[in-house]
Amino acid sequence: xxxxxxxxxxxxxxxxxxxxxxxxxxxxxxxxxxxxxxxxxxxxxxxxxxxxxxxxxxxxxxxxxxxxxxxxxxxxxxxxxxxxxxxxxxxxxxxxxxxxxxxxxxxxxxxxxxxxxxxxxxxxxxxxxxxxxxxxxxxxxxxxxxxxxxxxxxxxxxxxxxxxxxxxxxxxxxxxxxxxxxxxxxxxxxxxxxxxxxxxxxxxxxxxxxxxxxxxxxx
Amino acid sequence: xxxxxxxxxxxxxxxxxxxxxxxxxxxxxxxxxxxxxxxxxxxxxxxxxxxxxxxxxxxxxxxxxxxxxxxxxxxxxxxxxxxxxxxxxxxxxxxxxxxxxxxxxxxxxxxxxxxxxxxxxxxxxxxxxxxxxxxxxxxxxxxxxxxxxxxxxxxxxxxxxxxxxxxxxxxxxxxxxxxxxxxxxxxxxxxxxxxxxxxxxxx
Ligand SMILES: Nc1nc2c(ncn2[C@@H]2O[C@H](COP(=O)(O)OP(=O)(O)OP(=O)(O)O)[C@@H](O)[C@H]2O)c(=O)[nH]1
Ligand SMILES: [Mg+2]
Numbered sequence: 001x002x003x004x005x006x007x008x009x010x011x012x013x014x015x016x017x018x019x020x021x022x023x024x025x026x027x028x029x030x031x032x033x034x035x036x037x038x039x040x041x042x043x044x045x046x047x048x049x050x051x052x053x054x055x056x057x058x059x060x061x062x063x064x065x066x067x068x069x070x071x072x073x074x075x076x077x078x079x080x081x082x083x084x085x086x087x088x089x090x091x092x093x094x095x096x097x098x099x100x101x102x103x104x105x106x107x108x109x110x111x112x113x114x115x116x117x118x119x120x121x122x123x124x125x126x127x128x129x130x131x132x133x134x135x136x137x138x139x140x141x142x143x144x145x146x147x148x149x150x151x152x153x154x155x156x157x158x159x160x161x162x163x164x165x166x167x168x169x170x171x172x173x174x175x176x177x178x179x180x181x182x183x184x185x186x187x188x189x190x191x192x193x194x195x196x197x198x199x200x201x202x203x204x205x206x207x208x209x210x211x212x213x214x215x216x217x218x219x
Numbered sequence: 220x221x222x223x224x225x226x227x228x229x230x231x232x233x234x235x236x237x238x239x240x241x242x243x244x245x246x247x248x249x250x251x252x253x254x255x256x257x258x259x260x261x262x263x264x265x266x267x268x269x270x271x272x273x274x275x276x277x278x279x280x281x282x283x284x285x286x287x288x289x290x291x292x293x294x295x296x297x298x299x300x301x302x303x304x305x306x307x308x309x310x311x312x313x314x315x316x317x318x319x320x321x322x323x324x325x326x327x328x329x330x331x332x333x334x335x336x337x338x339x340x341x342x343x344x345x346x347x348x349x350x351x352x353x354x355x356x357x358x359x360x361x362x363x364x365x366x367x368x369x370x371x372x373x374x375x376x377x378x379x380x381x382x383x384x385x386x387x388x389x390x391x392x393x394x395x396x397x398x399x400x401x402x403x404x405x406x407x408x409x410x411x412x413x414x415x416x417x418x419x420x421x422x
Contacts, residue, residue, distance in 0.1 A: 052300075054276050055286050055352060060332045073335060080301060085355040086286075 018062060018071040022182055023093055024175075027115050028100035029108040030079030033134040036165035037100065038076045041175055046166050053078040055086050063179060070179060091122035096178040097129045103149070103162065104141040109133075116156050126189070128181040129158040132174055136162040272297065284336040287349030305360040306380065309349045350384040358382045 026034040035053050039045050042059045058075040075094070077087040099115050101108040112131065119129060131153040133144060146162060153160035159177055163170040277290045289310045293302035340348055346364070353360040363380045381387075387398075 051276060054278065054288075054291050055282065057279055057282050057285075058332065058336075059281075060335065082302065082356050082360075086352060089355075 017069065019068040021071045021073060022095050022179065023073045023075065024096045024098065024178060025075045025077060025090060025094045026098045026100060027077050027087070027118070028079055028132075029102070029105070029111050032079065032100045032102040032105065032108045033165050034079065034098075034100055035076050037098070037132070037134060037163065037171060037174075038074055040165040040168055040171045042074070044168075046168075048166075052080065055083050056090055063176070065179060065183065072175070072179070074175075088118060088122045091119065092124070094123050094127055095182050097123070097127060098132050098174060098178065099129055099158065100132045100134050101144070101149075102135050103133045103144045104135055104138050106143050109144045109149070109152075112152060112156075116158075126185055128178060128185060129156070130174055130178045130181070131156070131158040131160045132170075133160075133162040135164060135166070136169060137164040137167040280330070281332050281336045284333060284345070285340055285348070286352045287345045287347075288352065303359065305353075305356065306363050307349055307353050307360060308363045308365055309346070311364055311366050353382065354385040 026038060028034055030052055031050060035051075035057075036046060038059055039047075042061050053076060056075060056077055058073060061072045061074065063070050063072060075090050077083070077090065097119055099112060099119070101112055103109075116129070119127060131149065133146070133149040136142075149162065150160050159181065161170045161174045161177070163174055165171060272295055273293070274295060275290055275292050278286060278288050283289055286307070287309055288307040290308050292306040292308065294304040295301065296303045343351065349362050353362045359382070361380050361382045362384050
C-alpha cells in the first residue's frame with residue numbers, strides 16, 4: 001500500500017489533501033434505506049420522511065486509516081427501476097458496493113441476487129461488496145432472518161452486517177469494513193503485480209479518478 | 220443541521236417559489252382561463268408529496284449539476300407510488316444581458332462535492348445533461364426548460380416541454396434561447412400550462 005503514496009493530491013489546499021480516493025456505491029431496492037444510511041454516516045442524522053431519490057446523488061467523507069487520509073466518494077443510487085440506465089452508468093470505476101435490503105421486506109431480499117448480477121455486469125472484477133440488512137431496529141416486523149441474510153452473503157462471497165440507519169447500528173462498521181476490504185485488495189494486487197509499484201497505482205485502483213486537478217473553488 | 224431536513228426545507232422553498240411563479244404565469248398567460256386551477260390543484264402539482272398522486276422533489280446542489288434538473292415533478296401511480304409521468308425542470312433565468320447558463324453553480328453550494336460533480340459531468344453542458352437524464356428514463360419523462368423572464372419583467376415566464384429533445388440535440392448541440400424559440404415557432408410545440416398538463420397526463 002505504501003507504494004501508492006506518490007499518487008496523491010497533497011499540498012494543494014485543505015480538501016484536496018488526501019492519500020487515496022475510493023469511489024463507493026450504495027445499491028438496492030427503493031425504500032430499503034440507502035439515502036438514510038448515507039445521511040447517518042455522513043451527517044449523523046435521520047428522518048422518517050421518505051423522499052425517494054431521483055437518479056443519483058453523492059456525498060464525500062474523509063476517513064483515516066493507518067495515518068492515511070482516505071477520501072470516500074459515496075454514490076447514493078435511486079432504487080426505482082426507471083433509473084436503472086443512469087445508475088448503472090456509475091458502477092464503472094466503483095471500488096466498493098454496499099448492497100442493501102430491508103429485513104422487513106421480503107421482496108428487497110429476493111432482489112439481492114439481481115443486484116449482485118448488476119455489479120458483476122457493470123463494475124470491474126475487483127470491486128468489494130458488503131451486504132447490509134437494514135432496519136434491524138424493526139424486530140417485530142422482521143421477515144428475513146439473520147441467518148438467511150448471512151447465508152446468502154456467504155453464497156455470494158460478500159461480507160454481511162445487519163444495520164439500522166435509524167438507531168445507528170453498524171453504519172460506521174459497514175463503511176469501515178468496506179474500506180478495509182478495498183485496502184486489502186489493493187495491497188494484494190500490489191504484491192502480485194510489481195508493475196503497479198512503479199506506475200500510477202491510484203489510476204489503476206480508481207479507474208481514471210485521480211485526485212482533482214483544481215484545488216480552488218471557482219465561484 | 221440535519222442534512223435531509225435541510226433538503227426538505229430547501230424543497231419547500233423551491234416549491235413555494237414555483238407555485239408563486241406558476242400563479243403569476245397562469246394569471247398572466249392564461250387570459251382565456253381554460254385551466255381553472257383551484258388553489259388546491261396548484262399546490263398539489265408543485266408541492267412536496269401533498270397528495271398520493273403528485274409530488275415535487277428538489278434536487279440537491281450535486282444533483283443539479285449531475286442531472287441538470289432543478290426540481291422534478293411527478294405524477295404517481297396510486298398503488299406503487301412509482302412515478303408514472305415525470306417532468307424534470309431546468310430553470311433558466313434570463314438576465315438583461317444574455318449569458319449562457321452553462322456551468323452555473325448554486326451559490327449556496329460551492330463545495331468540494333460540487334467540484335467533483337462538475338468534474339464528473341464536464342463532458343456535457345447542463346442542457347444536454349437534463350436531456351440525457353430524461354432520455355435515460357424514457358418517454359414518460361419530459362424535460363421542461365422554464366424561462367423565468369427578465370429580472371424586471373417577472374411575468375414573462377415561458378417554457379418548452381418535450382420528451383424528445385435528444386432528437387434535436389444531435390443537430391444543434393447547444394441549447395440556448397434561440398434554440399428554445401425555434402421550438403415556439405412550430406405551433407406543435409407550443410403549450411399553455413393547461414395544454415401542457417392535458418397533453419401529458421393521462422386520465
Ligand atoms: N425503522 C427504520 N426506518 C428506516 C431505516 N432506514 C431508513 N428508514 C426509513 O425507510 C424509508 C426509506 O428510506 P430511504 O433512505 O429514503 O430509502 P432509499 O433506499 O434511499 O430509497 P430510494 O431512494 O427510492 O432508492 C424512510 O422513510 C426512512 O425513514 C432504519 O434503519 N430503520
Ligand atoms: Mg434514496
